[in-house]
Amino acid sequence: MPIHDIVFYGASFFLIGVAAASLGISLSGIAVLTLLGGVILFFWKKKASIALVVLLPVVFAGYGYFNFYYSKHGGEYIVYEKQIDFEGMVSAEPMRKEKVQELTVSLYSPYKGKIKINTALYPVFNYGDILAVGGTIEESSYGTLPSVGFPKIKLLETGKGSKIMSTLFAFRRGVVANIESALPLEEAALLAGETVGDKSGFTKDFKDAMAGSGTSHIVALSGYNISILAVAVSYILGTFLARRKAFYVSVLVIITFVLMTGAEASVVRAAIMGVLVLLAERTSRLYSLRNALVLAAFLMVLSNPKLLAFDAGFELSFGALLGIVYLAPAIKLLLKMGKDEGLLGWKTNGIATVSAQFAVAPILIGKFGQLTLLSVFANILILGVVPITMFFGFVIGMLGFVSYHLTLVVGWFAWILLHYQIFIIKFFANIAEPVYFNSFPFYLATAYYGAIVWFIVYSKRFVKCDK
Amino acid sequence: MFVPFRTFVSIILNNMKKAKSAISILLLIAAFDVFVWYSIALGGVDGNLRLYYLNVGQGDGQLIKLPGGAKFLIDGGPNSGVINQLAGDLSNFDRYIDLVIVTHTDADHLSGLLDVVRRYKVGAVIWNGREGETDVWRSFVKAVNDKKIPVIVLGEGDKISYGESKLDILAPAPEFLSGASNEAAIITMLTSKNIKALFTSDATPEVEARLVQKYDIKADILKVAHHGSRFSSTADFLNAVKPKVSVIQVGKNNYGHPTAEVLARLKDIGSSLYRNDINGAVEILVDGKSAKVVTGI
Secondary structure, X not given: OXXXXXXXXXXXXXXXXXXXXXXXOOHHHHHHHHHHHHHHHHHHOHHHHHHHHHHHHHHXXXXXHHHHHHHHHOOOEOOOOOEEEEEEEEOOOOEEOOOOEEEEEEEOOOOEOEEXXXXXXXXXXXXXXXXXXXXXXXXOOOOOOOXXXXXXXXXXXXXXXXXXXXXXXXXXXXXXXXXXXXXXXXXXXXXXXXXXXXXXXXXXXXXXXXXXXXXHHXXXXXXXXXXXXXXXXXHHHHOOOOHHHHHHHHHHHHHHHHHHOOOOHHHHHHHHXXXXXXXXXXXXXXXXXXXXXXXXXXXXXXXXXXXXXXXXXXHHHHHHHHHHHHHHHHHHHHOOOOOOOOHXXXXXXXXXXXXXXXXHXXXXXXXXXXXXXOHHHHHHHHHOOHHHHHHHHHHHHHHOOOOHHHHHHHHHHHHHHHHHHHHHHHHHHHHOOOEEOOOOOHHHHHHHHHHHHHHHHHHHHHHHHHO | OOHHHHHHHHHHHHXXXXXXXXXXXXXXXXXXXXXXXXXXXXXXXXXXXXXXXXOOOOOOOEEEEOOOOOEEEEXXXXXXXXXXXXXXXXXXXXXXXXXXXXXXXXXXHHHHHHHHHHHOEEEEEEEOOOOOOOHHHHHHXXXXXXXXXXXXXXXXXXXXXXXXXXXXXXXXXXXXXOOOHHHHOOEEEEEXXXXXXXXXXXXXXXXXXXHHHXXXXXXXXXXXXXXXXXXXXXXXXXXXXXXXXXXXXXXXXXXOOOOHHHHHHHXXXXXEEEEHHHHOOEXXXXXXXXXXXXXXX
8 A cells, every 4th residue: 555545544544533532432332333344345345344454453543542632631620610819821822802802821730721811901911921810710611711701810920931932922913013003994904814813803793794704714814824825935935945945944934824823723724734735846746635634634633632523613624625625626527617717716716615615514504503605605706815915914014014104005905905805795794694503413414424425426427427 | 726826926026037127116106106196185185174073982082183184082982992983084094193182091081092002103192191000001101102102291271283273271280180080181172163172071070160260161062071970061061161062972881871960951051962872973074164963973
């Protein structure tokens, strides 16, 4: 078996093991399922059943890893629903909203774990601040941190976090400040979101409009934004650096960028993919998205096995990507679409959006109970201009450190693009009515995904029949 | 997917390589020219006076656009909402405010100004010289210093002139500076385009009494003191001002603002009344002959 297949199957079966452990399937359950699978395979493809025997230990490794991780990191100690005094460090860049700032705090002993603190906008807290807090910690639903609302906070020390992270966060704040002083409120918020994923400038109305038009992902630093960055950086560096150097510098730029934005699940996933794209370009090997996807998932689950079954963001971003990678080509085949991408790539963007929508629909319905159908059109109209907008965002963000007045000039160009996007976002938010669902049964989801897989597998075949 | 961006980058790079950069630069200059003329056309000389009583919720925030273009912002409300309001009232490319006046350091007047100094270029900050004791105040001082914005302390008797407009500072008198924070608030009278507008911040009855006694405070437009608190806007004071139009800056609150007492007193003097909580933002456009009130913007 070629090495890339070994990597692919190894990582996939490890993930299956983690999934089984997170769903609480017992070891004997896995044994029974494997045996069943093995028997079926034996009659279908003998070689495959042998491979299964070889890969079985990997499943158990995944299973074991999940439990090992739990025993090592599960040791949270937080006292809930009781007024307590505690200390901790602000361990991520605080999120500044319209009326509150949201701090992520790692607790110091005797307590252990992470909590969220909502506090007044001022004084401004930063990453690396050590706080003494008096308040009541409230439990929260799974996937979000326990929180404290407006406790008493005393700043004990500052600058205790990692020096690198402090510098990166400060740089990012600078970039956002430059953007904010060059453009009006909404335009600045959108640009800061698209370029460095900063969402502090968004008003609630505008956030709702983005959600309503299905365009929130353009400010979430999704795979789309990072791939644009990866391609652009390597392209620009490639014009004056040797290929090898350009590659290493690009990878460094992407890693730095991800750290700077706070390394959310979706950003990390996108960055891994971006690096793999560059790697594939460098080694001139055919870049297999299949391998990249599984490897990205593998690396992320290795860092936190809870992601796989419990993190909506993780599921949505991988679901969407799977849709774009597998479903989009199938749809293209069906529509007999050639290489023509349309003005600003609208056809490609449209099909990518439709595919992503199809792929994550059950997850969206299951977790949020609603679906916006018209979002496809909003995305077709917006996605094409996002790369150029991001370019202006970086220019303004950097230029601001040199000359305020120059940013105003560049800001004028950016304003046109941003204003256009805001218009589209608001327009579609107004006319797009989300469809609401009460529930989405498991068997229906299974059937739905079965149908999609069937469609992908057979798309090539019925296109041939057509001819 | 990346075609547009690649094309875009390659256009720039190729142009440079092929020594066609002259054309690109020419294009940029042309675009810049358009930008300059566009801003002049939009933000250019407006002969009218415009007063905006910004809808900042429970707090104060007034923007004055003087004939000739100077912009004064008096207070900034309790949060970043003021930026939203300013974005509607200033043209898209107007990133400059000539003067920011901090009447006093209470959060419902000050907090939003932190966002203003962060996002706008500010010519100078004017305050009463009385230090605040809150985190918001300390953050504001730091932000102003970081941005190297000039700071000027003004009080009773000072005056700001711009063209034919003038802004008289009627308070705080020195003896009120050490009192409660509201007593030390900066109070101003604007004279421009044949009208007078009085900005009272959170004036207390004591301050009002002094103003009645010491100055001719008759004005066409009144910003009602302290969000319509029953202690302020005494009958004596309102009779001395005799405003044709009154504006109460008030939002959702637990103080009962605006109080029935103040509403009744305003009715007694026959002033027409606008409220941010009911009318939204209030804009008054004065051309020298008449004044027009526009609400809900």
